[in-house]
Amino acid sequence: MNTFVPKPPGGNPNECRWRPMRSYVPNPPATRHVVDGTTTWVQTLLAGGDYAFASRTDTARSDAEETDPTHSETHWMAIAYDAPDATSGRTAAQTVAELQNEGLEALQHTHRQQWAALYPQSFISVAQNASGADTATLSTALEGFYWNQMYKLHSAIRAGGQALDLMGPWFQPSGWLYYWFDLNVQLQYWPLYTANRLDLARTLNDYITRNMDNLYANGAAFGPNVIGIGGACPYDLSCGVSKPDFKGLPMIGDGPWVMHNLYQYAIRSANTTALTTVVYPLLKAQTEMYLNITFLVDGVYHLPPTNSPEYPHQELGNDTNYDVALFAWSLRTLIDLAHEFAPAEPRLAVWEHVAERLTPGPIDAGGYMINNATSFSVSHRHFSHAFHIYPLRLLDFADGNSLALAQRIVCWAPGVSRTRLGNSVVCVRTFPWYLMGRGLAVHCSSVALGVVIRCTTQLG
Secondary structure, eight states: EEEEEEEOOSSOOOOHHHHHHHHOOOOOOOEEEEEEHHHHHHHHEESSEEEEEEEEEEEEESSSSSTEEEEEEEEEEEEEEEEEOOHHHHHHHHHHHHHHOHHHHHHHHHHHHHHHHHHHOOOOHHHOOOTTHHHHHHHHHHHHHHHHHHHHHHHHOOOOOOOOOHHHOOOSSSSSSSSETTTTTHHHHHHHHTTOHHHHHHHHHHHHTHHHHHHHHHGGOOTTTTTOSSOOOOOTOOOOOOOOSSSSSOOHHHHHHHHHHHHHHHHHHTHHIIIIIHHHHHHHHHHHHHHHEEEEEETTEOOOOOOOOOOSOOOOOOOOOHHHHHHHHHHHHHHHHHHHEEEEEEHHHHHHHHHHHHHHHHEETTTOSSTTOOOOOOOOOOGGTTTTTTOOOOOOOTTTHHHHHHHHHHGGGSSOSSSHHHHHHTTTGGGHHHHTTTTTTOSSSSGGGGGGGTTTOOOO
C-alpha cells in the first residue's frame, strides 16, 4: 500500500512525494540480464511470480555524406508479468524479438488499422437545435466528450488483455492501485456495452472467471457455495467480504453489482453461452450471500445493516437500499433465467418465495433512503440509494406510485445540500432523460444539460 504526501507550498502542485505505508514490504530489486543484445530487467514478486521489462535498440546510419552523417534509433520495448510461474523475463524478451522481426512499418500499419476500425463500431451524433450557437456548442461538446472517452477506453484496454483497473496503463505511484468495485470498475465498463465494443467489455468477464477459487474464498464467511467481491481487490481478486453482524456496516453489494455488468455483456452480445455458463452460476452463488443473511419479520424479508458506498455518517439500520435493490434484481434475473434455461432448478421455488416477499426498501419524503435509519440528506459521490431506478430498472413506471417516487428522487436530490458531489448529483440528474426516453414526462425544476456529460455514455 502506498500513500501520497503533498509537497510543501511553493513547489509544483502537480508533484507529490511517495512513501510506502509502514506495513508495506517492498519487492526485491530487479536484476539485469543481457542476451543477444536484448536487455531484460526481472523483478521477483513477494506475492509470487515476477515482472519484467525488456528492451533493445537498433541504430541505422547513412554514410552517403561522411561530413554530415545521419542516424536513427529504434527502441523496442516490452513488459511481461507472470504468476505463479516466473517466466516473465523470457516472455518479454521473446516479445521484443517478435516485434523486431515484424518491423516498424508493419507494426505502424497494424496499429493504424486498429484505430481506423475502432470508430465505425459505434457513432453518436447529438442533434443541434435551431435556436442558436449555444446549442451547437453544447452538441459539439457532448460529441467530443463521447469520442474522448472511446479513445481513452481503447487506449487502456485491449481485447483478450487485462481488465481495466483504476490506473489503467498510465502507472504512477499511488495508493489506489487496485480494482475498486464500489463504483469505479462498473462505471468504467458501462460505456462499452452500449457502444458496441464488446470485445473490450469481455475483459471484465474473463478477469472474474479466471479467479474463481478466490471468489469462493472471498465469500467463505457466508457458506461453502457463496462467492464474494470486496470493495478493493488486487489482481487475483483476493478480497474477502465480511458477514453482517448487526454491529457494523460491512460492504457486501459490490459483487452483485459486478454480476449486473457481466449480465449486460451477455445480453448486449446476445451470448447465450455467457448467460448460462457464466452469469447464471455466478449470480446463483452470489445471491446465496443475501439468502444466507435475510430475515423474516411479519411476512416480509429484510436485510441486516450493511454499507451504502461512499455515503457519510450512516446510522446502524437495516435494509440498505443499495443491497435491497441488488438482491431484488438478482432474484428476478435468476428466476427469468431459470424459467428459460433451467426449469428444473432446485432453488427456483426459494427465489420466487423470497422475491414475492422482499421489502421494497425504506422510503421517506425524499424518496429512497440510505437505510431505514438514514435519510438521503447529503450529496456524495455515489448514487447507491437510487439503484431501484438506475441501473437496475426495477420500477414499473406504468404504476403511478412508482413514477411519483422516481420524480421525488429526481427533484429532491439536487437540493439536498450546498455541497453537490459526484454521481449522486450528476447521475441522478440524468434520470429525467432516462425516464423521458421511456415516454415519461418529469416535472420539476429545470436541470442543466451540462451535468449530463458524465453519464451520457453510461445510460443505455
